[in-house]
Each structure stands twice: as structure tokens, then as C-alpha cells.
Amino acid sequence: MPDNFLHPWTKKLEKSFVQQALEVTANPDIISFSLGRPDQNLLGLLNQNNIPSDILSPQNLQYSPPSYELKKYIVKLMKERGVDCKEEEIFLTSGAQQAMSLLTKVMTHENDTILVDQLTYPGFIQVNQSLNTKLVPIPCDIRSGIILDELEKLLNCNPQPRFIYMIPEGHNPLGISLGETQRIQLIKLAQKYQIPIVEDDAYGLLTYETTVPPLKSYWKEGVFYIGSFSKVLAPSFRVGWIVTPKTTIERFETLKEGTDINTSTFSQKLILSILNDTDFDAHVMTLRESYKKKRNIMVNSLKKYIPELEFEIPQSGFFLWGTLPSTVNTTELFNVALREEGISFLPGEAFLIGERADAKNSLRLSFAFCPIERIEEGVKRLAYALQKVNNAALQRMAV
Ligand SMILES: Cc1ncc(COP(=O)(O)O)c(C=O)c1O
Numbered sequence: 001m002p003d004n005f006l007h008p009w010t011k012k013l014e015k016s017f018v019q020q021a022l023e024v025t026a027n028p029d030i031i032s033f034s035l036g037r038p039d040q041n042l043l044g045l046l047n048q049n050n051i052p053s054d055i056l057s058p059q060n061l062q063y064s065p066p067s068y069e070l071k072k073y074i075v076k077l078m079k080e081r082g083v084d085c086k087e088e089e090i091f092l093t094s095g096a097q098q099a100m101s102l103l104t105k106v107m108t109h110e111n112d113t114i115l116v117d118q119l120t121y122p123g124f125i126q127v128n129q130s131l132n133t134k135l136v137p138i139p140c141d142i143r144s145g146i147i148l149d150e151l152e153k154l155l156n157c158n159p160q161p162r163f164i165y166m167i168p169e170g171h172n173p174l175g176i177s178l179g180e181t182q183r184i185q186l187i188k189l190a191q192k193y194q195i196p197i198v199e200d201d202a203y204g205l206l207t208y209e210t211t212v213p214p215l216k217s218y219w220k221e222g223v224f225y226i227g228s229f230s231k232v233l234a235p236s237f238r239v240g241w242i243v244t245p246k247t248t249i250e251r252f253e254t255l256k257e258g259t260d261i262n263t264s265t266f267s268q269k270l271i272l273s274i275l276n277d278t279d280f281d282a283h284v285m286t287l288r289e290s291y292k293k294k295r296n297i298m299v300n301s302l303k304k305y306i307p308e309l310e311f312e313i314p315q316s317g318f319f320l321w322g323t324l325p326s327t328v329n330t331t332e333l334f335n336v337a338l339r340e341e342g343i344s345f346l347p348g349e350a351f352l353i354g355e356r357a358d359a360k361n362s363l364r365l366s367f368a369f370c371p372i373e374r375i376e377e378g379v380k381r382l383a384y385a386l387q388k389v390n391n392a393a394l395q396r397m398a399v
Contacts, residue, residue: 013129016122017350024338031378033298034344036172036231036318037369042290043234052273055266064265066092073275074227074241081204082213083225088246092263093256096202096228096240100165101127102255103198103224103242108133113161115154117146119321119351119359121172121200124165136161137353142321142362143312145176148185155193163196163224168215170203170317173351173364177315180212187218194222202228202240203317205284208292210315216243229271231318232284237267291318291368294375298367301379306386318368321348323358327393328386330363337385343378 021034054060071087078085093099100123108114110132116124118137128135136158139150146166155161166186168178178186190197199215204227216225228240242252256262274280295314302309302322311322324330330347337343348362370378 016126017346018122021344021346024344029342030338031343031374031381032369033365033367033378033382034346035369036366038231038235038318039290039294039368039371041371042287046234046274051270052277055270055273060266060269062265063262064268066263067265067268067272070239070268070272070275071241073272078225078227078243081201082217083243084217084220085243086246088249089243091242091244091249091252091256092268093240093242094238094260094263095230095235096200096226097123097127098238098256098259099226099228099240099242100124100198100200102252102259103163103226103244104128104131104133105255106248106251107196107198107224108162113158114163114165115151115158115161115195116165116353117167117171117174118353118356119173119348120165120353121167122351124200125353133162135353138164139356140174142174142323142358143176145171145174145178145182146186148182148189151186152189155189155195161195163198164190165198165200166215167200167202169201169212170206170314170319172203172317173319173346173348174321175314175317175319175364176312176321177207177212177317183212183215183218187215187222190222191219197223198226199223200226202226203231205232206287206291206318207316208288208295208314221245232287233271233274237264237271239263239267239271290372294367294370294372295320297372297375298365298379301376302365305379305383318366320365320367321362322365323348323362324386326358326361328361328389330361333363333385333389336389337382340388341381341385343381343385345382 068087071090074090075085075087104127111134113134113136115138116135117140119140136154138154139147141147170177197215201214204214214225216223225243229237299313309322309324311320314320331349334347346364348359352359
């Protein structure tokens with residue numbers, strides 16, 4: 001097919017590192033610390049439910065309006081998270097990914113500015129690649145997240161940004177959760193400049209220590225909230241939601257119709273039956289306990305085998321962000337680790353917008369997907385790979 005059948009602008013679309021990692025980690029011999037995939041065994045918990053025999057009934061296989069019952073359940077879930085909302089304010093999406101894509105579309109136009117942590121979720125960067133919006137990175141501290149003074153400087157000197165994109169709980173990739181004071185200060189700042197926030201709460205239910213309410217609970221009118229069943233039920237259901245003022249819903253509906261018509265009826269019905277027939281709160285508790293155990297094993301193994309790695313212990317979500325001495329290039333380490341030790345992770349630069357020196361020697365490790373009994377072995381393999389990279393660097397210096 002002649003290349004010019006596709007519009008030239010598409011040439012600038014780059015495959016993200018995450019997409020590439022998805023391909024390489026399909027090999028079962030590789031221990032994967034690379035992706036934000038839930039634990040297979042925890043997904044397996046769903047098998048214990050009696051899937052209703054009428055799940056394949058014709059009406060479940062149809063195009064259909066969004067399920068009011070499911071919205072009702074989400075309202076209850078949001079209330080438990082500290083957010084008061086009504087069914088009319090819930091917009092169902094095909095996962096959090098579609099939610100951020102639709103939100104960006106309704107909130108921006110070409111060349112508009114969005115403020116975002118300089119290390120952030122690549123899926124959000126991808127959304128903006130095709131929309132031609134401008135992402136302005138907010139400097140962040142890898143221990144505590146967003147630097148509010150830096151945000152204020154940016155708010156002062158940028159043409160009115162359209163919104164701020166935030167992942168306050170279980171940050172991807174930093175593994176950070178913003179404390180209550182930070183959340184309140186962030187909201188105050190956003191209110192002062194009247195800039196809305198898009199809050200991506202994909203990991204909001206997976207907290208391992210204490211739980212702080214989402215940003216939405218502090219500023220109902222100014223925060224667009226994104227939730228998802230991917231990490232707590234299954235990513236393949238592709239069901240997420242936006243909490244947004246009722247008056248905006250019609251515009252989301254029109255945009256979504258042009259994208260995928262409606263969120264899978266089958267998935268909505270399946271999720272509903274799981275929520276109705278099981279103790280979902282107990283399920284979330286099991287997930288929290290299981291992921292916390294995995295996190296602890298990863299933390300202890302890293303301290304034992306890679307003591308030079310600096311990191312904070314994640315309080316929620318799937319990820320741990322680590323920084324190695326500045327002499328190590330984690331992209332080089334990634335290649336050696338994958339090729340020679342069969343272990344994968346993602347190098348820090350895969351998440352970077354703009355410039356930041358320590359992204360080059362940092363990495364993101366996911367403790368969620370790897371079977372619990374292989375985490376220590378995976379860390380050992382990573383330590384071997386690191387040794388090889390360090391030895392190669394010494395040899396280069398000696399020549
Ligand atoms: C921060 C963040 N937001 C959104 C998503 C996408 O979630 P979903 O499967 O609901 O589209 C992910 C997936 O890894 C994520 O890490």
C-alpha cells in the first residue's frame with residue numbers, strides 16, 4: 001500500500017515503550033516487572049463467581065444505552081471513596097483510557113496547553129500525540145510528587161492551561177500517593193487560577209496503608225474524576241467511568257458515539273452480575289492484602305540484592321520507582337536484563353516529558369503481575385544484569 005494513503009501527520013506517531021514491552025513480555029520465560037497488569041491469580045478469583053447462565057442472552061449482546069444499575073453501583077462506590085454524586089453525573093467509558101481521551105477532547109483544542117507531571121502515564125502522552133495539544137511538564141519530586149511552587153510558577157507564566165492531569169493515588173510511574181495536605185494545597189492553587197483538574201484514579205481502590213479521599217471530594221465543580229474496573233476486576237472488561245456535571249454528559253455521548261458507539265453491553269452486564277453476587281468490598285480487601293504482600297517482598301528483595309537503588313515504599317497502586325547511581329543508564333540495563341537475564345522492567349525515560357537528568361538512571365518496577373514466588377528471583381536477575389552493566393562500564397573506562 002502506498003505510504004501516502006495515510007496522512008503525513010501520522011508519521012510522527014511513535015509507539016510507546018509500554019507497547020513494545022507488551023510484545024516482549026508475552027514470552028512466559030521472562031519475569032515481568034514491566035507492565036501495569038493485575039495478578040493473573042487475582043483475576044482468577046472471578047472464576048469463583050457463578051456466572052449467570054443468561055449472560056449470553058440476546059439483550060446482553062446488543063447495542064444498548066448505559067446501564068443505570070451499574071451507574072447506581074458506581075455512585076455507591078464513589079460515596080465510599082468520599083465523593084457524593086448522582087447517577088446522572090456518571091458517564092460510562094471503555095476503560096480509564098477512553099475516559100482521558102474523551103475528557104481531553106472535550107476540554108481542549110489544537111495547540112492548547114495541559115499541565116502534567118513531568119514523569120507520567122504514557123497512555124496520557126499518547127492521547128495528546130494525536131490531538132496536537134501541548135503538554136507542559138510540572139517538575140516533581142520522586143519522593144513526594146508534584147512540587148506545588150513549581151506548579152504555581154507555571155500557572156503564572158503559561159497561557160491559560162486547559163487543565164491539570166493528575167494521578168494522586170498510586171501514581172504511575174512514581175508509585176506515590178499525595179497526602180491530604182498536598183491535595184488540599186493543590187486544590188487551593190487550582191481554584192485560585194480557576195484551572196480544572198482531570199483526576200485519574202485508576203488505582204484508587206488499591207491502597208495499602210491509609211486512604212485519603214480523591215481530589216474530587218475537595219472540589220466537586222472543578223475536578224473531572226476518572227475511575228476504572230480494570231485493576232480491581234479485569235482490564236479486558238474495558239469498563240471505566242467519568243464523574244462529570246450532568247450538563248456535560250451529552251457532549252461526551254456524542255463524542256463517544258463517534259468512537260465506539262457504546263461501552264460493551266456484555267461487559268457492563270457481566271460486571272453487574274459480579275457486583276451483585278459477590279462481596280465486592282471483601283474482594284477489594286483481598287486484593288489489597290495480596291498486592292501489599294507482593295510489594296513487601298519486592299521491597300525486601302531490592303534492599304537485599306540492589307542496596308544502591310533508592311526508592312520510596314509505594315503506599316498504593318502497582319509501581320515502585322527506583323533510582324540507581326547516575327553512572328547507570330537504565331535503557332542499557334533494560335536491554336541487558338531482557339536479553340541476558342530474562343527480566344523486564346521499564347526505564348525511567350519511557351515516562352518522561354521534556355528533560356530531567358535522573359530519568360536516565362531511574363526505572364519503574366511493577367510488583368503486581370509477577371507471581372509472588374518469582375519476585376525475589378526477578379530482583380536477583382535484575383541485580384546480575386546491573387552487575388554486568390557496571391562491569392562493562394568499568395571496562396570501557398579502563399580502555
Ligand atoms: C494511570 C493509569 N490510567 C489509566 C490506565 C488505563 O486503564 P484502563 O484499563 O481502565 O483503560 C492505566 C493502565 O495502566 C493507568 O496506569
